[in-house]
Amino acid sequence: MVDKKLYRLVNREAHSEYRGNSRTKVIKVSGVEIGGTRSVVIAGPCAVESREQTLEIARAVKQAGADMLRGGAYKPRTSPYEFQGLREKGLEILAEAKEKTGLPIVTEVMDPRLVGLVGQYADLLQIGSRNMQNFPLLVEVGRYNKPVLLKRGLCATLEEWLCSAEYIAKEGNTEIILCERGVRTAASGEYDRYTLDLNVITPAKISTFLPIIVDPSHSTGTAAMVPHASRAAISSGAQGLLIEAIGEHTDRKTIKCDEAQGIRPSTLKQIIDSIRV
Numbered sequence: 001m002v003d004k005k006l007y008r009l010v011n012r013e014a015h016s017e018y019r020g021n022s023r024t025k026v027i028k029v030s031g032v033e034i035g036g037t038r039s040v041v042i043a044g045p046c047a048v049e050s051r052e053q054t055l056e057i058a059r060a061v062k063q064a065g066a067d068m069l070r071g072g073a074y075k076p077r078t079s080p081y082e083f084q085g086l087r088e089k090g091l092e093i094l095a096e097a098k099e100k101t102g103l104p105i106v107t108e109v110m111d112p113r114l115v116g117l118v119g120q121y122a123d124l125l126q127i128g129s130r131n132m133q134n135f136p137l138l139v140e141v142g143r144y145n146k147p148v149l150l151k152r153g154l155c156a157t158l159e160e161w162l163c164s165a166e167y168i169a170k171e172g173n174t175e176i177i178l179c180e181r182g183v184r185t186a187a188s189g190e191y192d193r194y195t196l197d198l199n200v201i202t203p204a205k206i207s208t209f210l211p212i213i214v215d216p217s218h219s220t221g222t223a224a225m226v227p228h229a230s231r232a233a234i235s236s237g238a239q240g241l242l243i244e245a246i247g248e249h250t251d252r253k254t255i256k257c258d259e260a261q262g263i264r265p266s267t268l269k270q271i272i273d274s275i276r277v
């Protein structure tokens with residue numbers, strides 16, 4: 001299926017406890033287990049925009065049953081004129097949200113020089129799609145002692161994705177969770193932002209013991225598509241979800257980043273209740 005020699009440490013065949021079975025490594029993130037039998041739900045805003053917005057969403061996603069809080073303090077934006085995130089101030093707001101709700105924090109690190117800083121606040125360090133092949137960044141998080149959420153590149157093959165995981169593992173950090181977030185295809189942009197590649201989940205599980213979760217938000221780009229995408233992902237073997245959420249009564253037009261795809265906490269609760277029956 002995939003050239004096994006290019007990635008060795010994250011290869012299922014290389015480990016006697018995972019060889020010939022379908023078990024995945026259970027990764028503990030501040031008390032939350034990813035890769036076990038229970039589906040993990042990480043939810044929160046695309047970007048930390050303000051203290052009030054983040055605390056409101058953090059409380060609401062906790063109430064809805066989420067296990068962890070997501071939120072970008074450093075945002076990878078297509079244009080340099082778009083909102084870039086609150087940066088260190090955003091990290092401080094996330095720390096307050098964690099203190100108030102008890103939810104562990106998932107946030108993106110884009111710059112190898114900032115791994116130490118972001119790592120002080122993040123329970124799970126997110127490598128974004130655009131940085132899946134930023135090799136110096138992969139090496140840096142590989143040397144850092146925190147679990148890593150490795151998103152699939154916009155056009156990455158499974159082999160390229162696993163080779164990126166290998167860069168992290170080779171430095172000594174094998175606490176890696178894969179996250180499918182949609183890939184570019186001919187259909188992209190017509191009725192969805194990307195195409196959610198649920199087909200990749202089974203081959204990923206055959207090739208590696210690392211757990212895999214799905215992001216139904218960036219892969220669809222549309223709030224109305226998120227509930228079905230979420231349930232389809234879990235049915236396809238995903239071990240968790242990374243979902244963007246907005247305030248229950250927030251006017252979408254006021255959101256600074258990815259305003260079309262965030263779901264309301266009431267919808268999040270319905271999704272969580274339906275995947276945990």
Ligand code: PEP
Pocket residue numbers: 046072076108127128129130151181215218
């Ligand atoms: C995100 O999850 O905040 C994000 C920017 O996603 P991606 O890297 O998949 O585009």
Ligand code: MN
Pocket residue numbers: 046047218244257258
């Ligand atoms: Mn987003």
